[in-house]
Amino acid sequence: MHPTPTPPTDTAPTWEDLVTAALLGTDRRTPPGSAAGRSAPSALLDAAAAETVRRRAGLRPGRAATRPEPAPADPRPTLPAPAARRLALLLADRPGTGGAGRRGTAPDLVELLPQWLAAANAHGFAPPAEALPALLDAARGRTDLRPAALRFAGPRALWLARLNPEWRFALRAAPGGDASLPGPEETGRIEKLWQEGLFAERVALLASLRSRAPDAARALLESTWPTERAEDRLMFLDSLRAGLGERDEPFLEAALADRSRNVRATAAELLSALPGSALAARMAVRAGACVAVDHTGDTPTLVVEAPHTCDADMERDGVAPKAPAGRGERSWWLGQLVEAAPLTAWPARLGGRTPDRIVALPVADDWLGELHAAWCRAAVRQRDATWSRALLGPPSAPGAGGPGAVSLAERAKLLGTLSVGERAEWVAGFIAAHGLSEAFQLLGVCAVPWAAPLGRAVVDALNIARDAGSYPWSFSGVMGLAERCLDPAEVSRLDALLAVPDESEDASPGAGGYWAEAFQRLGTTLRLRAVMAQELEGEPS
Structure with a gap:
């Protein structure tokens, strides 16, 4: 079947005719003014080009769009x-696609x-x-x-x-500290942004104001609190953690009656972080009624009588009545009461003993883990360094958990309440006593760059692991941390570790080469970090 030729005409084809011919093909449809045949495709393209020019020439200019406001000035030095140039290189690098394994000696810019x-x-x-x-x-x-x-x-x-x-x-x-946000004195801008801004802008405003004028931030939140959505109230309430103080108590106490369970729980958590709050006093009474010292035996022992019910007043103060799957209700309620009770109340309740002596007391009927874990959470919430030290115990204590910590994760949280120097010293002692196999979580809470004692402890432990013929890939996580956290001043201590050691018969195959490569990469990375610091100081590299 042959296509029916379209008779030539002086009428110019419309754009729709050209589109139809292009879609169907010139062997089935030729546009007006064109002849069928081998020249039809070229004629179609010529006609489309001419029609495009004609259509563009006939377009009326649209209304000019409003120009965006210029970007705000950034007053910081460039x-x-x-x-x-270093920033451009770092941003141009992309994470590798290879799996776990040897990475070579080049620093990981990502x-x-x-x-x-x-x-x-x-x-x-x-x-x-x-x-x-x-x-x-x-x-x-x-x-x-x-x-x-x-x-x-x-x-x-x-x-x-x-x-x-x-x-x-x-x-x-x-x-929250973005330079485009209004300061505490700009009341007009604050009110306008709070009433009209996007949710993220309002959160940023509240956080910024809270960091500089806590009472003004709380008053701003109170002004619209009843009309906010539950999920927004939760986010706004969370911003009160910064600068939390006694003047926030009336607002938080009122929030205990909020219609949202999550809001009520967050308000209760914040109040329990204020040891002088009325909620903390109520929790101290409840928790104190559950724990006592038994002097009838040869050794004073803590005895625990967990709550038998969770009443409405306990629920209002943030105690969740329903225990998670696999958890007993009474132990669940006890943990929440002890966690929320002020730690300062326990010495008077338990015979004037110090936190060290309280933690050292035996606990009857297998309640030790539950009780000490709740004290750990309370120490973290209340930022109580004295109780944290007691619960951590000495670094040489058994590695999987101290006298109070139920896990290394608990220990890491307790360390976060200590000063930077004390934290590094404790972790260095832990590594010296137990090596690196359990120290990864603890290293993650130490300030960067690592203090000299901690850095030396890590390098020494890596060296011991290498000399012992340990499986090298199991230390890749610690080695990666060392690349980012070890003080570049420690690079000279690595020179003696760059040679490939002789492998013993029981060593992992290829372990010596891996260790040498890893130490070489660590040294290269530390030197690069030193150069990066010089560049930011404006010093010649």
Whole structure:
């Protein structure tokens, strides 16, 4: 069957005719004014080009769109040129796609970016404008980068985020100290943003105001509290953790009657962190009625009588009545009472004993784990270093848990209540006594760069593990931490560890080469970190 030729005509084809011919093919349809045959495709394209010009020439200009407001100024000093080039290299690097295994001796730039951002923020630098898109892309792909990246990006990050949907996360995670937010004295701007802003902007405003004027932030929240959605009330209430004080108690006490269970629980948690609050006093009475010292035996012993019911008053004060699956109700209620009771009340309740002596007492009827775990949570919530030290015990105590901590995770949380120096000293002692196999979680709570005693303890433990012929890949996590956290000043101590050691018969095959490669990469990374620090200081590298 042959196509029916379209007779030539002087009428110019319409755009719709050309589109139809292109879709059907010129062997089945030729547009008006064209002849069928081998030249039809070229004629169709020529006609389409001419029609395109005609259509464009006939278009009326649209209304000019409103120009966006210029990006806000960033008053911070710009990066030194070497540091700006380093930032471009760090942002251009991408995580490798290979699996676990040997990584070679080159530093992992992806893992150095968070540390670089922290250092740049400490110096108060602003990024080059051309780096902002890549910086926001990096933060979009890695949530752990967002706080530091958005702080470094500054007010222009929010300006860009409003123009690109892919960067909208910046509006949800805007840091409270953003320079574009009004200060405590700008009451008009505060009120307007609080009434009209996006949810993320309101959260950022409240956090920013709370850090500088806690009472004003609470008053702002109280002004609209009854009209806020439950999920929003929960987020807003959480911002009161910063600067929490006695003046917040009336508002939090009223929040105990909130219609949202999550809001009530958060209000109760905040009140229990105030040892002088009425809720803390109520919890002290309840918890104290459950724990006593029994002097009838040869050794004073703690005896526990857990609650038999969870009444309405306990529920109002934040005690969840329903226990999780696999957990007994009475132990569940007891843990919540002890966790919320002020730790300062226990010495008077238990015969004037210090926290060290209380923790050392035996506990009857297998209640020790439950009781000590609740005291651990209370010490973390109330930031009580004295109780944390008692529950941690000496670093040489059994590795899996001290006299009070039920796990290494509990120990890590308790360490967070101690000073930076004390924390590093305790973890160094733990590593010296137990090695590195259980220390990974504990190292994660230590300040960076690691203090000299801690750094030496880690390097020595790695060296001991290597000499012992240990399976090297099991230490890759600690080695990665060392690359990011070890003080670059310690690099000279690694020189003696770069040679490939002789492998014993019972050593893992290839272990010596892996250890040498890992130590070489560690040394290279430490030297690079030293250069990065010099670049941010503006010193020649």
